[in-house]
Amino acid sequence: MTLVDREQVASRLLRSSAKLSYDPETELDWDADLDPTLFAIPEQRVSLYGTPLWERMSHEQRVQLSWHEFASTASVGLWFELILMQGLLRYAYDQDPHSAHIQYCLTEIGDETRHSVMFARAAQKLAPGSRYRPPRLTHELGRFYKTLAAGPALFASVLVAEETLDRLQRESLSTPGLLPFAQDVCRIHVTEEARHVAYARTAVERQVARLSRRQLEWHRAQCVVTSVFVVAAFRDPAVYTAVGLDKDEAVRQARANPYTRETRRWMAERVTGFLADAGMISGPTSALWRRAGLVA
Numbered sequence: 001m002t003l004v005d006r007e008q009v010a011s012r013l014l015r016s017s018a019k020l021s022y023d024p025e026t027e028l029d030w031d032a033d034l035d036p037t038l039f040a041i042p043e044q045r046v047s048l049y050g051t052p053l054w055e056r057m058s059h060e061q062r063v064q065l066s067w068h069e070f071a072s073t074a075s076v077g078l079w080f081e082l083i084l085m086q087g088l089l090r091y092a093y094d095q096d097p098h099s100a101h102i103q104y105c106l107t108e109i110g111d112e113t114r115h116s117v118m119f120a121r122a123a124q125k126l127a128p129g130s131r132y133r134p135p136r137l138t139h140e141l142g143r144f145y146k147t148l149a150a151g152p153a154l155f156a157s158v159l160v161a162e163e164t165l166d167r168l169q170r171e172s173l174s175t176p177g178l179l180p181f182a183q184d185v186c187r188i189h190v191t192e193e194a195r196h197v198a199y200a201r202t203a204v205e206r207q208v209a210r211l212s213r214r215q216l217e218w219h220r221a222q223c224v225v226t227s228v229f230v231v232a233a234f235r236d237p238a239v240y241t242a243v244g245l246d247k248d249e250a251v252r253q254a255r256a257n258p259y260t261r262e263t264r265r266w267m268a269e270r271v272t273g274f275l276a277d278a279g280m281i282s283g284p285t286s287a288l289w290r291r292a293g294l295v296a
Ligand SMILES: [Fe+2]
Pocket: 081, 111, 112, 115, 189, 193
């Protein structure tokens, strides 16, 4: 793999950021009425789609579940953005702030602060009164991770969080007939995330090339564990209670749902392809990716 010049990449990303960045505060119509008949994510991506429970649900209830699942994904995305922002700040601490590479790092933190506010407000608009978040254990593990993770384990996990969410948001954008407000949120996020993904991919490629065999295995292990926790956290089971379903039954049916499994694999497909090429998915820990349903 030929390594690209990171100053060149960062300069391009800085120019692109100057040309096209959003302020969700003014860009989104926060007071818009929401059409209660429109899904917030494509219908077949709702976790219960096609299950016996789904067959018993009214159209309104299905739509409501899609709104709550959108809110959950946004809220958990926000949680990971907090981890990412701290990781980027720690990364910048030891490096030259005059380089384009670190100036883009700081620009990305700026993007993420706006995204997090946007996700928080969007979640409240679609699911008023909700407080979706990762499970307690994941939240506590995140505390250590955001304080300690560095190198390819950090950037590769960031890619998993960003690219899985990105895949879903891109599909939402191109699906006709979805809730316009939800699509507007996706549009802003997808545009800015494309730059974040380019930045993190460059970092992973360069950092992996510097690792010893043993270090690489350690980073691979950290990456797969983090990725499994993050992807599992996207849907807070409280979404089921919020739309009047039995939580345990809904969790059981969603887990067994072949559509949901396929969605998870599909969301991870692009990023795991990159990580395999970059050497981050290989060796003893690669079986864990398959076990988690992230790699076919
Ligand atoms: Fe973001």
